[in-house]
């Protein structure tokens with residue numbers, strides 16, 4: 336697979352699971368399969384760089400009695416990548432701290448948690464970090480060694496025992512690797528075998544050696560684990576969207592059904608009223624045009640036209656009550672005119688006035704007329720704000736499902752490469 340494909344696949348996964356960015360970086364490191372990485376982690380001046388130098392057997396990393404390592408440094412020695420990280424500052428969470436932690440989480444297979452013996456107990460931040468490293472180790476099988484460094488700075492074995500007991504209480508069941516880089520150096524320079532052993536460095540080196548042999552299995556385990564996790568998260572995400580979609584669609588259908596049935600009932604009701612009114616009328620006067628003399632007189636025609644208009648208005652008001660209750664009021668924006676009073680669904684569907692019996696009959700008493708009202712009001716119902724918002728949420732959820740499917744496919748692509 337080309338790196339372009341791999342990047343696209345990573346983007347597809349991140350599009351739906353942005354919190355997985357670090358996991359994808361870690362996977363990439365694991366899959367690339369470079370040499371195992373051993374890193375140090377701990378507070379500054381606790382002897383991390385010195386420790387790495389002694390383990391490697393040469394002065395690779397800078398050592399000093401002030402805050403020294405400020406950025407990551409690495410060195411490959413005998414098939415192992417040694418990564419020196421800046422010290423954590425117990426008081427301020429600095430950028431160096433984040434950088435160091437990032438390196439530990441993303442790059443390391445084996446972590447050396449370094450704590451200077453003369454400091455006694457762990458502080459809160461160290462305790463939390465060590466617990467976190469162990470919890471991660473339980474999951475990923477990445478190993479963490481507790482290194483009690485600068486042991487020569489304690490007066491005697493009694494002091495050392497005190498410190499070990501105190502730390503043992505803070506981190507129960509932890510094997511403490513007591514070391515002194517200084518003793519190791521002196522022993523090597525002076526050819527002193529007993530001091531060399533007392534430095535704890537050869538023992539730690541041996542323990543590291545076996546740990547390094549377990550790195551390939553640990554990596555394979557971690558690759559499978561991270562893929563499983565992300566795959567499961569993707570699946571759960573998609574399932575969540577599917578549930579949401581089903582609920583939204585159910586609402587959409589239920590609302591539409593309620594609207595159609597409610598509307599039908601209202602139309603039947605007002606049509607029945609109008610039909611009864613029309614049937615109660617006698618001779619049709621409305622169609623007889625008024626003559627010029629009738630301009631200021633009350634004629635039978637005028638009375639009837641007034642009657643019809645009132646019946647029509649009543650029907651409209653009743654239907655309007657139902658429509659407004661269902662969010663159908665103004666015209667949809669694309670259909671609005673400059674006359675605000677005319678921007679009503681009622682007017683758009685019903686017109687402004689009806690004067691003649693035959694028009695009322697056509698509208699309310701014939702199936703075709705009633706069906707037209709049912710159809711047109713339903714049309715405007717679907718264009719109402721709430722219904723559009725609902726349709727929009729459905730479209731969004733569908734898009735989210737497609738994205739989740741894409742992410743799953745992308746993950747399979749990445750897995751095939753692993």
Ligand SMILES: Nc1nc2c(ncn2[C@@H]2O[C@H](COP(=O)(O)OP(=O)(O)OP(=O)(O)O)[C@@H](O)[C@H]2O)c(=O)[nH]1
Nearest residue numbers: 379380381382383384385399402403404422516517
């Ligand atoms: N006595 C004694 N001093 C040590 C030992 N290891 C390191 N030191 C001294 O402790 C100081 C700090 O050592 P570094 O190895 O630079 O410590 P570090 O943890 O890498 O420090 P930062 O890079 O600043 O985080 C230096 O002055 C070292 O010489 C040791 O085993 N015994």
Ligand SMILES: [Mg+2]
Nearest residue numbers: 383384403404
């Ligand atoms: Mg250092």
